[in-house]
Amino acid sequence: AIDSTIPLKSRSLWNKHQVKKFNNAEAFQSRFIDHVETTLARSLYNCDNLAAYEAASMSVRDNLIIDWNKTQQKFTTRDPKRVYYLSLEFLMGRALDNALINMKIDDNSVSTDDKKSTGPKEKSINSREVISGALDELGFKLEDVLEQEPDAGLGNGGLGRLAACFVDSMATENIPAWGYGLRYQYGIFAQKIIDGYQVETPDYWLNFGNAWEIERNEVQIPITFYGYVERNGTDKKSTLTPSQWIGGERVIAVAYDFPVPGYKTTNVNNLRLWQARPTTEFDFAKFNSGDYQNSVEQQQRAESITAVLYPNDNFEQGKELRLKQQYFWCSASLHDIVRRFKKSKRPWSEFPDEVAIQLNDTHPTLAIVELQRILVDLEKLDWHKAWEIVVATFAYTNHTVMQEALEKWPVGLFGHLLPRHLEIIYDINWFFLQDVAKKFPKDVDLLSRISIIEENGPERQIRMAFLAIVGSHKVNGVAELHSELIKKTIFQDFVKFFGASKFTNVTNGITPRRWLRQANPKLAELIAQTLKDPNYDYLLDMPKLTLLNKFADDKKFHAKWNEVKIHNKLRLADLIKKLNDGVDIIDRKNIATTLFDVQVKRIHEYKRQQLNIFGVIYRYLAMKTMLQNGSTIEEVAKAFPRKVSIFGGKSAPGYYMAKLIIKLINAVGDVINNDVAIGDLLKVVFIADYNVSKAEIIIPASDLSEHISTAGTEASGTSNMKFAMNGGLIIGTVDGANVEITREIGEDNIFLFGNLSENVEDLRYNHQYNPQELPENLDKVLEYVENGDFSDNPSEFKPIVDAVKQHGDYYLVSDDFDSYVATQELVDQVFHNDKDEWIKKSILSVANIGFFSSDRCIQEYAETIWNVEPVEQ
């Protein structure tokens, strides 16, 4: 084996044959053909688009790995403080196009036509163009090749996509950072719509292999579950002294690495995903039974730990396998981090100077307990010294204000699976409550409210968010409104105890590489031209977009701007046609004057797709009434001009109401789309299986997008930023990041409506105790939903109606309905009658959206929470 004492001769041999990145079309082609002929064992004669995708991906990946290797060696040498971003979800989407945009290659080649260049004058080249041309020469279209890639759908929605944007920005900002997650064999389910209903089918995203991962068979970490705790040999036996956890079940965590290239840098970070494998070590107890067949099956079941991504956007109680996933992932990641730290031979006290761990929501909270366990039980540190290190290491990002969405685990289930961790949590809580009691000696009620262990209810529960707060030095919300709200509501006791300075805000952001350049190449190009920035450097410095402000009234620019939008709307029309078995729902010749009104996100009552579809029904009924009252279709078109309502999103499989809303949307679409009386004036489209790749087509095509959650329920939202960055206007409530978007782009350029979060509590109270009259328009809509033509089964949609009428209208649909409808009318007004004003708003949205680049987020995290610095090339 080769180690630090490598003989000179070997060393020079290695150097001589060191692999070089391809840096021009020809070198890429050579690499590509090598992969086709050897790795894929195919040939010129049977290389289809899938094989071409695989070979291209592996070739590009090889380039990234060379930089990845250099990056990691650089980190090893310089030993800077590192960030570890723990997220149970990374909704990465496709990798190849992103790599082509981000990858930096320097062309120091000499074109065969030219004379020899004088010296190694390198210039950075556009790798996407180079590879597109190279593939073309080989007989492939880049677009077709890109289409072969399955989405890496390792997340449910915003939380997972945020993590994906963050790893992109951390790489771009040259932050020494690793992501840690799970390699689910099945990503988020594929959604099929059958008879209007959502049907879930497994997403076998790995069925054709994955060119983007490096299977790290050499990184195998044993993970233990169940069993019991032993404390022998020490004089003072207590849960605070080193204890031995004798596990009852053992599996192996194997690392799979995904290179994450930064934009315009050779920095390539790592996303490490763990997969469970059966252990190869001998477990006498298990095999003693003598039933070989059964033993093998038991072992195989180990793999089920990372088989499936849980399809919930909010916490669902009590699945042991989910807790197993979480511990498996936290434990593997922590041991990996600790091993890396120990190589530096520094004292433990320096651990927080070397390591920052960010918890994306409460899912990785067990990492806090696991680090404490490692320090106390394995490294034999004093309990309190260990705890100091732990707290200084961790920071926690909260993603919800909704009490019911906070993760809790029953003590019984938890203690069975992780007996030693339960002891440690009790000890953490014990010391914490002592401190609280010291500070507020008379407030017994506070102790019970603030305790990590919830004692009321039929069974004790562990409050994971509370544990995360106690174990972290910083807690942040994800938008200003949200960060303020949590301090006043769910975490107010903690503010009281720890003080407000422990709580901070980092408003979410999105990566402009994927969400502008990749999703909307035409707009990105127009901006580059306008900014006289042919190399797209503005994608690294999005506040530069403010230079567009001066074009807000430029008519020529308006024309170009509008052209881009029409191009993108046609692209979406193509997608819809394809998904609709080739039937074209959208009237293409009038596409410029058809308002594309989009709501794509997880289906959830708090996000209020029901409000949207009620609005659509209201519009339809109003149109029908006009016709019945003798209006001509032209008159109707004047009042209710052309519009397509586009929906997309998945419901959690067990969420009855959300699934019913999907059915309602499709049922409404069936009626409206087939009503010849209204012609093409109104269409309703539900795009099945919404995912990152579809978002990249949908978002650039929107004229208007809906972010209409009940005020105070959406922590931030990030799709609002994506739409605005692509020149779509927003209709929205004063919720989440909408507030800051308004501040940045100006309140004239966004359509806000509805009640404010400070009124929500009162309104709900009123609904409970003073059943109010419904607004007349909504009443008609609900009447029609309940008794109209949407279903053969008359009571099918009653639960949706009852939620508003009978069950307290928790999400305030009735309170916001009139204001929503009125605002929609204003939208029509501007879009159809004042297009210049509309385009101006669109330009100003983009010009002032720079704040929402995830690069800015990462800088804020780096400075205010992690205390890390970029490591330059």
Add this chain to the structure above:
Amino acid sequence: AIDSTIPLKSRSLWNKHQVKKFNNAEAFQSRFIDHVETTLARSLYNCDNLAAYEAASMSVRDNLIIDWNKTQQKFTTRDPKRVYYLSLEFLMGRALDNALINMKIDDNSVSTDDKKSTGPKEKSINSREVISGALDELGFKLEDVLEQEPDAGLGNGGLGRLAACFVDSMATENIPAWGYGLRYQYGIFAQKIIDGYQVETPDYWLNFGNAWEIERNEVQIPITFYGYVERNGTDKKSTLTPSQWIGGERVIAVAYDFPVPGYKTTNVNNLRLWQARPTTEFDFAKFNSGDYQNSVEQQQRAESITAVLYPNDNFEQGKELRLKQQYFWCSASLHDIVRRFKKSKRPWSEFPDEVAIQLNDTHPTLAIVELQRILVDLEKLDWHKAWEIVVATFAYTNHTVMQEALEKWPVGLFGHLLPRHLEIIYDINWFFLQDVAKKFPKDVDLLSRISIIEENGPERQIRMAFLAIVGSHKVNGVAELHSELIKKTIFQDFVKFFGASKFTNVTNGITPRRWLRQANPKLAELIAQTLKDPNYDYLLDMPKLTLLNKFADDKKFHAKWNEVKIHNKLRLADLIKKLNDGVDIIDRKNIATTLFDVQVKRIHEYKRQQLNIFGVIYRYLAMKTMLQNGSTIEEVAKAFPRKVSIFGGKSAPGYYMAKLIIKLINAVGDVINNDVAIGDLLKVVFIADYNVSKAEIIIPASDLSEHISTAGTEASGTSNMKFAMNGGLIIGTVDGANVEITREIGEDNIFLFGNLSENVEDLRYNHQYNPQELPENLDKVLEYVENGDFSDNPSEFKPIVDAVKQHGDYYLVSDDFDSYVATQELVDQVFHNDKDEWIKKSILSVANIGFFSSDRCIQEYAETIWNVEPVEQ
């Protein structure tokens, strides 16, 4: 996509960048480092032996794939008749060393020190030496690197290893042939010995990936199970007309290809192994339930079809999963074969001119039914025309004479899983029995005996061997004795009906590349020198070994010969020491005069390891008696000179008696090895987890090996050939291939003993009805086994004793014991007192073993059964 209409420009680009094989050390090093740095994402600084193994394997594999591609293109162009070898087991062992021995590379490079060569004068070079040197320069030892490879243990024993030897020989002989099998995620279990007992643990041979396979994601074949048969739309609805099988469960078979390089040829054949994956297609029924989680788990279970190799050496009744495995494999293979045939656009009648399918044992018998189904149901051929094609295509190799080892499936289980196949089998049987009745109109008993459906017993059973005979044009046994026996016993009725010419013999063989050159490099080299054949061409023409005959009495040659054996014995002593936690059991200074007596093979009563260990006990007791009677240790040593009895082999996990025999061997070893009174004169070693790699060390080290099955039970045996080829002498019964080995090497050079197969029936009958006296010596041994010091539990070994004493001694241990012991005494005599004679026998064994090269087998199959010819380069 690129197809036959490839533009000229692309074509020339592809040609320009076509990958070239490495053909010298430097080119290999460059490839190696490329794989380390990109594929493995490692570097000089963390490349350990495992990474070096992987990188070396992938580099060598790339070379093989280039030849593989050329070979397959050649087959496509020339379209010769192809052989498909269907075997449920391929016991391949390790691949890298074998590839280094077989791989042909031509050195047309120019050493940098030399002048430019004039013209492309190629010379074939020894790739093993080249790569050994190249690795050395990089800082690795080839031996250590080779040690990293896990065995591909996809088989139980002889049957699976035969298939592995055959694919090697088919590639070497340039026969256009593919192997078809299953890619078990867990190979044959790893055997651990704990307290003397066999404990089975899973063999995770893929846990560190597999550099030798090409995952063919583009080859995915859907396989159906369960469901029902529909016959609509045709006028004459009958089971003979095209019928539609509506399946109830569907999985995908994905191909994994393993390149199989021939020796000294650029011909590289393919071994295609199937793996089960869940289907991605939408199954409404399955997902209708709405329980997503459960649906996913159900889908995942699809993979269990290829999870585990069944660890049985003979058929075990009634496991549905085993039948699923068989059908999954047969169906995938047949569809693959049919697809390839259909590309040729030939008429169906030419199918047997293009395709020969060999059934290795009855496991793939379903392939016969599946082809009939494809032809009738899918291709709409007339039933009888289809059947003619089927019979002309298939040939069946029988591997047993033991009635109880013949595979049968209950009709109920079978019809549930494969309803259409059951119909077809009934129809095949119907027409077959009609023909039989026509020929033997009065023999009703014959009809019931010969029927494919066994009607007696509590449930109807399908006799797979009978189906295989009826559906094949040739049936062969695997050694002369065996082929004769089956004609007289289990298949006598078929001989009566079909005539003797349908039955033939192809005596088994072994590949000398692995079993001489790879396992015993010293001996292979000595032979090469002696034959003045520096390029080891004799490995292609093993009858050339007869040239050694003239050295049989050459004393100088004897010395060299003996030196090789001692070297190999020391190598085995090292292995035993390693397996024994570093404790050296074998007396190295006397190793030349210690007889290594080896019996390694599956543990089974018919193979009679019990006879061997009884012999050891007899020897031990006799030594003890001498000592008790006052003999000195020198006198004992004279009567019972130095000997190590070496055992190895696995028992089927559910085979109680075989496992007890393992325990007895270990118990005897415990007593004898720790008895200081007898010193080092006798040792007993059980080598745990016998596999191909261990065989490669054990076999060359043996002085004597035991092949002592009850006459008429072992079909052929192939380890007898391996031992003889490595200069080990044989003690054996007149059984299996021992008979032909005796004929080839001369009866003076083998130690035969025991009763003959023609007497077995009478002897068994006698045991049943005339309980005989046991031979006195055996009686003492059994007495000691039952009451001696081998176990704390006095009755533990009683079943072994009772099998002989109480239950009719089915395997005739008592009948052969005295003859066995006497023959062992003769062995001692020659080995210790007439070493020259011993070495002469050893030389003559090797000199005359050429017949048993598997190349000769393949030639016989090709000429007499398959009617195929080599396709030259």
